[in-house]
Amino acid sequence: MFRSFNRRFIQHGLLFCTSALGTGYFGQYILKKNKLNAASPALHTPEIWLDDFPTREVQIDAMSNESEYDIVVIGGGATGCGVAVDAASRGLKVALVEKYDFSSGTSSRSTKLIHGGVRYLQKAIMQLDREQYHMVKEALYERGNLLKIAPHLSYPLPIMLPVYKWYLLPYYYAGIKAYDFVSGRQLLRWSYLITKKKALELFPMLKQEKLVGAIVYYDGQHNDARMNIALAFTAARMGANIANHCAVTELIHGDIKVDNAQGQPEIKKIIRGVKCFDRCQSMKISLRYDIA
Known part of the structure; x- marks a missing residue:
């Protein structure tokens, strides 16, 4: 048995x-x-790859002098920094601002x-x-x-x-x-x-x-926080301008001419940029992006 x-x-x-x-x-x-058997495009090699990480002062100065960006990212968490890396790797001109510090919120409070x-x-x-x-x-x-x-x-x-x-x-x-x-x-x-x-x-x-x-x-x-910061630094080395302790205070609106459902032209309000306040240097910055 x-x-x-x-x-x-x-x-x-x-x-x-x-x-x-x-x-x-x-x-x-x-x-x-x-x-899906979709063909992945070749990874764009950015024109800019900095050997040294630029200082915060250099980043703020670049933001102050830049006329327009392709993308302005608000928030320096895992999602925001990931978007900045992806966009910069494709050759887009990117700016990223974070009110506090990179990965200071949810992105540093995961289960790891x-x-x-x-x-x-x-x-x-x-x-x-x-x-x-x-x-x-x-x-x-x-x-x-x-x-x-x-x-x-x-x-x-x-x-x-x-x-x-x-x-x-x-x-x-x-x-x-x-x-x-x-x-x-x-x-x-x-x-x-x-x-x-x-x-x-x-x-x-x-x-x-x-x-x-x-x-x-x-x-x-x-290490979720260090991974987040690594993404931010990677975006900066690819040519993105990033700044922590830089709060968005106001949205910049503009007008755009579009055709409605009936094919008639009309004017619509859109967001054309943001106004920021650098909490470290107590200065105001305006970031605009191109919608063309």
């Missing part, structure tokens, strides 16, 4: 591993098949995790949700991309999951192993089980009562 139980247990384990592996590779095939989405994978499996699965695959791809392009700011992070009920141990372990298989080429390191004794050695403050063991798996972690 005991041998029969072991045989069935091994058979079920092999069946689960084979199914998880097949699901992972089949999902990768479907995801690649459904992606670059996760592929274990919870999303659980929904994808339990609810047979294809979109959730695609979300996990996309997140895993971006995690690998970030670890590759910024190894000085991101790294694999071991995460320990304590388990307090014996019947949940194989359940969690199966889910984490499925996460490993779905990661495919983006796998950081294989997950593994550790004993109760080892878990308490690593984390002595864990609740010991009813602790069964723990599971360790890997996701990514990065």
